[in-house]
Amino acid sequence: MNPAQATTRILFASKALRTFGDGMMAILLARYFDILGMKGWEAGLVASSALVGTSLATFLVGRYTERFGRRRVLIAGAVLTALSGVAYALSTSFPLLLLTAFLGTVNATSGDVSALLPVEQAVIAQVAKGQERVKTFARFNIAGSLAGAFGALASGLVGVVALFPGLGEEGATRWMFASYAALGLLTLALVVRLPATAELAEGARRGGLGPSRRRVVTLSALFATDSFAGGMIVSSLVALFLLREFNMDPAVTGAVFFGATFFQAVSFIVSSRLSTRFGLVNTMVFTHLPSNALLIG
DSSP states (O other): OOHHHHHHHHHHHHHHHHHHHHHHHHHHHHHHHHHTTOOHHHHHHHHHHHHHHHHHHHHHHHHHHHHHOHHHHHHHHHHHHHHHHHHHHHOOSHHHHHHHHHHSOOOOSSSOOOTTHHHHHHHHHHHSOTTHHHHHHHHHHHHHHHHHHHHHHHGGGHHHHTTSTTTHHHHHHHHHHHHHHHHHHHHHHHHTTOOGGGSOOTTOOOSOOGGGHHHHHHHHHHHHHHHHHHGGGOHHHHHHHHHHHHOOOHHHHHHHHHHHHHHHHHHHHHHHHHHHHHOHHHHHHHHHHHHHHHHHO
16 A cells, blocks of 8 residues: 555544544534533534634644644644543533533534644645545545444434443433544544655645635635534534424434435535536535525425
């Protein structure tokens, strides 16, 4: 296996572990909010705190990654993931959850908005060449979506863990948070093995957008508008709504999220083929239109 292949496989596996954990935590957090008797606005603030913290971390990652090294940033992210799981397991109050959400790595949404994502994407864009780049990104997203789907399904295990003597529902949820920390340690074991090909290529430009500035700014404005709307339907809040409105069991909620995320993964397979035929922008725009119409419905 050459260094480029090794780099890609490690990134695929680390993304899968991260999105598996996020898929599981989105539903578990909703259950935990309910156990602690948190009000809807408090749960919303925790979710918002996580997104604001991720935004700040993403800005810092984009600004300083090449200075510290991509592998070091990914290693630090894996350590922070492990610490986040421990922090959630120990948090019992609204202020603590708010702080943990801001400083931690848990993604309360259905998509991957991790601060580490830009680093992974930069590495993949560097090691994947020509026509293979779009296909590689598609497979990368498929791996993440499928892992997130199975993570949502795995959240239902909290009902099994709760059967253990002396645990109960709250104790079981804490143990599931601890399993998120274990995923962080597994990710750490992977990213420490990244070869030198993950770093910025020698002689490559270190900063500035150059001729791509207008395109990047335009796409950023588009994605910001899309994310503003998406922020109103954060997965953990949807799960909390289903729990309180329909008393939906975590296992059932996990199955619903599994189905939705599974079909999202299937869409990546189709999108890579459509983009080859119709172009990247056309594929992006004309697939978003029916998707958003269904979302409004």
